[in-house]
Amino acid sequence: MSRTRVHNLFVSLDGYAAGEHVTFDEPIGGAGRLFGRFDGRAIHGVDGVDAPITVDRALTTLWGQGIGAEIMGRRKFGPQTGEWADDGWQGWWDDEPPFRTPVFVLTHHRRDTIEFANGTSFHFVEGSPAEVLQLARDAAAGQDVRIGGGPTTVRQFLEADLIDFMHLAIVPITLGRGTSLFGELDGIEDRFEIESVSSSSGLTHQLWNKKG
Amino acid sequence: MSRTRVHNLFVSLDGYAAGEHVTFDEPIGGAGRLFGRFDGRAIHGVDGVDAPITVDRALTTLWGQGIGAEIMGRRKFGPQTGEWADDGWQGWWDDEPPFRTPVFVLTHHRRDTIEFANGTSFHFVEGSPAEVLQLARDAAAGQDVRIGGGPTTVRQFLEADLIDFMHLAIVPITLGRGTSLFGELDGIEDRFEIESVSSSSGLTHQLWNKKG
Numbered sequence A, B: 001m002s003r004t005r006v007h008n009l010f011v012s013l014d015g016y017a018a019g020e021h022v023t024f025d026e027p028i029g030g031a032g033r034l035f036g037r038f039d040g041r042a043i044h045g046v047d048g049v050d051a052p053i054t055v056d057r058a059l060t061t062l063w064g065q066g067i068g069a070e071i072m073g074r075r076k077f078g079p080q081t082g083e084w085a086d087d088g089w090q091g092w093w094d095d096e097p098p099f100r101t102p103v104f105v106l107t108h109h110r111r112d113t114i115e116f117a118n119g120t121s122f123h124f125v126e127g128s129p130a131e132v133l134q135l136a137r138d139a140a141a142g143q144d145v146r147i148g149g150g151p152t153t154v155r156q157f158l159e160a161d162l163i164d165f166m167h168l169a170i171v172p173i174t175l176g177r178g179t180s181l182f183g184e185l186d187g188i189e190d191r192f193e194i195e196s197v198s199s200s201s202g203l204t205h206q207l208w209n210k211k212g
Helices: A055-064 A129-140 A151-159 B055-064 B129-140 B151-159
Strands: A004-012 A016-018 A067-073 A102-106 A121-125 A144-147 A165-171 A192-198 A204-210 B004-012 B016-018 B067-073 B102-106 B121-125 B144-147 B165-171 B192-198 B204-210
Touching: A004 A055, A004 A151, A016 A151, A055 A165, A055 A204, A055 B055, A055 B204, A067 A129, A067 A151, A102 A129, A121 A129, A129 A144, A129 A151, A144 A151, A192 B192, A204 B055, B004 B055, B004 B151, B016 B151, B055 B165, B055 B204, B067 B129, B067 B151, B102 B129, B121 B129, B129 B144, B129 B151, B144 B151
Parallel strands: A004 A144, A004 A165, A067 A102, A067 A144, A102 A121, B004 B144, B004 B165, B067 B102, B067 B144, B102 B121
Antiparallel strands: A004 A016, A165 A204, A192 A204, B004 B016, B165 B204, B192 B204
């Protein structure tokens, strides 16, 4: 069974998982405080090999385990909107995108696939969540598919009831505005078994497993 | 830096991590109740790929990450004592020992190395904890070394101050007798930063990271 998984989604107490306007200087739209109590590596799931092994680290490093493909919104790939001006922008990650699998970027504007030596490739696609998920499943070759965000993309897959697992990290701050993870979703908790645990950093980790 | 790590050590409320007498029928010496609230896979660190992703699972699957060699006591390898009668016994694990690295078995009785197709090899060695650790470090090629137990072996490495990380799972039961993890160790907590978290199964996980 290939599952659809969300990892390391940091959410404020008022339900925001990103700011409003993504820019080159503010990749998550001014909501950087979401990561203030954490070391930030979890954004990319990159593991500091020699770092202490904490509850936060144990949970955030689930990010890459058993994952064969990712789906991300265009805004996670870059701050541009509309037609691609040129092929110069290749994502935020320089020569080492941490994904190391095929990544499907949701966009209405076609562009050639980009391939990196470390196994990451970016494929620019449009379609319904179910259609794009099928592309990603085929590419994942039996492994799980990660829905990599941002929050608007995760919400679309939640609305389509296509999420099997979510790891949310509830951050004890309020943002007041931003991009809501839940929007007008109502009662989605009924579809999941939810386990909560708080770590010494002050984060509350929630593991949402779809009911069988 | 190559660390020395202990994982998935289940300990009763009265400090016992195994029973008294290991036999063919009771590999952990009648202390099987330690695993009654858990599904038991953690003993070997084997992961059920399709199982729900829980706090217990996230923590127990750290077992194999970044590990290049294991050191185990003879009693973990088998229930025999004294000279090896023959080479028939190859461990509890049939053709698929879950280790997939070199494993150094502490024994005063020499025996030829056993190699398995999945990358596991058993090397029978004697020496002080520091001497055997050096052998394992060399075999681990820069990765971490797991001290695989049983509790007597872990205690010897704790006494020698050779443990960098320990994951204990405190089980809410009492055993009344058995093999104590701590023995007469006094104040070892001073050498570690300890984070505790309780999961929905009733286990309390403790992550002990050696102070820098």
